Amino acid sequence: MGDIAHDEVSFYSNAEDYWKEVPATVDGMLGGYGSISIIDINGSKDFLRKFLGEGEGKTGTRCALDCGAGIGRITKRLLLPLFSTVDLVDVTQEFLDKAKIHLGEDSKRVGNYFCSGLQDFAPENGHYDVIWIQWVIGHLTDEHLVKFLQRCQKALRPNGLIVIKDNVSYEGVVPDEVDSSICRDLAIVRSLVAKAGLRIIHEEQQMNFPKEIYQVHTLALR
Numbered sequence: 772m773g774d775i776a777h778d779e780v781s782f783y784s785n786a787e788d789y790w791k792e793v794p795a796t797v798d799g800m801l802g803g804y805g806s807i808s809i810i811d812i813n814g815s816k817d818f819l820r821k822f823l824g825e826g827e828g829k830t831g832t833r834c835a836l837d838c839g840a841g842i843g844r845i846t847k848r849l850l851l852p853l854f855s856t857v858d859l860v861d862v863t864q865e866f867l868d869k870a871k872i873h874l875g876e877d878s879k880r881v882g883n884y885f886c887s888g889l890q891d892f893a894p895e896n897g898h899y900d901v902i903w904i905q906w907v908i909g910h911l912t913d914e915h916l917v918k919f920l921q922r923c924q925k926a927l928r929p930n931g932l933i934v935i936k937d938n939v940s941y942e943g944v945v946p947d948e949v950d951s952s953i954c955r956d957l958a959i960v961r962s963l964v965a966k967a968g969l970r971i972i973h974e975e976q977q978m979n980f981p982k983e984i985y986q987v988h989t990l991a992l993r
């Protein structure tokens with residue numbers, strides 16, 4: 772096995788090992804910043820509501836996909852209140868097991884819990900109104916991210932939307948050895964989106980997060 776291939780294998784397997792040890796809680800999902808979840812969700816609701824509804828060009832509300840869903844923090848407070856059904860995909864089976872409990876009554880409206888790395892996952896073609904990808908792109912290599920976004924584009928229903936919400940670095944690629952991820956700057960994220968053949972139709976910075984953490988940006992793509 773060549774070095775690059777080996778590095779890639781360990782990039783993914785180290786991340787899997789890391790997440791297996793993380794508590795299946797909101798705090799665990801947010802690296803100890805559980806308290807910012809409400810601000811995050813409210814910001815996402817305002818962002819998403821701009822696109823949803825009836826009428827020309829509006830995004831439907833039938834089905835959403837939560838990518839790197841963890842215990843379903845976003846599914847519970849953002850997606851299930853807005854969409855009829857939601858599917859979850861995550862590489863950590865323990866989190867998906869916890870999601871069923873965390874979501875309570877509303878778990879009835881979850882269609883599927885897919886246990887898979889996004890690098891290997893192909894969402895069903897033409898199936899989703901919104902594909903939400905939050906705090907997980909740093910776990911994919913550039914090539915896998917581009918290919919995953921291309922598969923997501925095929926998985927959209929008419930007027931569907933892909934949303935990336937993630938940390939952005941000030942400049943360049945900043946590796947995190949602890950959870951085996953990388954943080955890219957906004958220019959790099961935009962260039963990977965363009966490489967995937969997607970268009971950025973709206974972009975915002977999440978406000979009111981603690982000053983010491985990375986800036987978080989939300990991008991709507993189709």
Ligand SMILES: C[S@@+](CC[C@H](N)C(=O)[O-])C[C@H]1O[C@@H](n2cnc3c(N)ncnc32)[C@H](O)[C@@H]1O
Nearest residue numbers: 790800839841844861862863888889905906910
């Ligand atoms: C920082 S948590 C974010 C969870 C959720 N998106 C949220 O905001 O509450 C990262 C999640 O990504 C998952 N993950 C890590 N690498 C992944 C991969 N290659 N494919 C799919 N999920 C992955 C982890 O299991 C974990 O649930």
